[in-house]
Amino acid sequence: MAMQSLLIIIVVLALLLVIGVPISYAIGISSLVAILQSVPLDVSVLTAAQRTFVGMSKFSLTAIPFFILAGNLMNQGGIAKRLVDFVLAILGKLPGALLVTNVGANALFGAISGSASAAAAAVGSMVEQGEVEQGYERAICAATNGASAPSGLLIPPSNALITYSLVSGGTSVAALFLAGYVPGILWAVCCVVVAVIIAKKKGYKGTPGKFDWKNLGVATLRAIPSLSLIIVVIGGIIAGIFTATEGSAIAVVYALILGICYRNITWKSFWNIVVESAKMSGMVVFLIGVSNILGWVMAFTQIPQAISDALLGITSNQYIILLIMNVILLIAGTFMDVTPAIMIFTPLFLPVVQTFGMDPIHFGLILVYNLCIGNITPPVGNTLFVAIKVGKTSLAKVMPYMLMYYAAILIGLLLVTYIPALSMALPRIAGLA
DSSP states (O other): HHHHHHHHHHHHHHHHHTTOOHHHHHHHHHHHHHHHTOOOOHHHHHHHHHHHHHHHHOOGGHHHHHHHHHHHHHHHTOOHHHHHHHHHHHHSSSSSSHHOOOOHHHHHHHHHHHHHHHHHHHHHHHHHHHHHHTOOOHHHHHHOOOOOOOTTSSSSSHHHHHHHHTTTTTTOOOHHHHHHHHHHHHHHHHHHHHHHHHHHHHHEEEEEEEEHHHHHHHHHHHHHHHHHHHHHHHHHHHHHHOOHHHHHHHHHHHHHHHHHHTTOOHHHHHHHHHHHHHHHHHHHHHHHHHHHHHHHHHHHHHHHHHHHHHHHOOOOOHHHHHHHHHHHHHHHHHSHHHHHHHHHHHHHHHHHHTTTTOOOHHHHHHHHHHHHTTTTSSOOHHHHHHHHHHHOOOHHHHHHHHHHHHHEEEEEEEHHHTTTTTHHHHHHHTTTO
């Protein structure tokens, strides 16, 4: 029954997505159809309604709307320029200074805003004019901008990691946040390496003259208020001063005060930000609710156990199993957004990796890293298309350079997958794992 139910879910979900049904409805309907083979219609509908309510009524879920609001406030708060100046002051001497600055600023801005697309749009717009003036090829700039933007989704605060915490049965958010630093920085470093290689081939120089300590000091002072959001919120959560939910509320207050001080947020813009955040939060929370139906169906029909038995039947080698999972997640990520993919694949693969002793924290970083690659891979690849639009170029021109970035990022994925210490060292040092 398990494999039959899984097949029904996959087929119905695929058909609904092809005809344009929103992902949340598609997940709910496919789950309901799968359970109808063994449970009467009235019981199925009642159970689906109950599971949706249960999925949306978790207190820890409150952190996501708050972090979304904080991110949107920071997007409008005028911090992108300050972060670009800060990173340029540090890395400006490297070949291809603006490419490298784009990578570093994306990592910082993505971490603060919680959105790869917002990072690609805001940071890309800030560096685009300077890149054109200095003769940088637009396609290279767009590829660098798009490839590096998702690194911020791994660096906390990360809504993707909060979502995984909920779906995985309560994995510590603080531990996941700490675990995300090294993989996120590794992603950014991979992009920096490629950017420098391309810059040397193209003859793009760093900023002329000696290292300017005065400029670094000024840029640092201007960036400190924005960077302090990460220190205050994440530091408080990890130290146990407040929970992730309380930290998300503090982030909103901090971001609002910062935006007002920078004079970039008015009453009108604040109202628009709140409305937009409410819409986005509603979609995410409803998606989590209906995904709870899917989780219940999988548990009821024992789909995870069947998947585990099937994979272990192919091989007992955990390294090969992880490689198979990575391939599946990479393919799925090209067609699905990060949040619904986390909902679907966590209950499928987490029990499998736990059979050979993998920590849920480590698996969470592997999962999110994989799905972030899908964020910059066609045919969906929302962040990549934002970068292309900002860079005023085309997919055909960008893809040759993206292939270089894909290769480097995939090396990073293999390192995160097969070297647990990259994800687990910081949580263990902090006593959270």
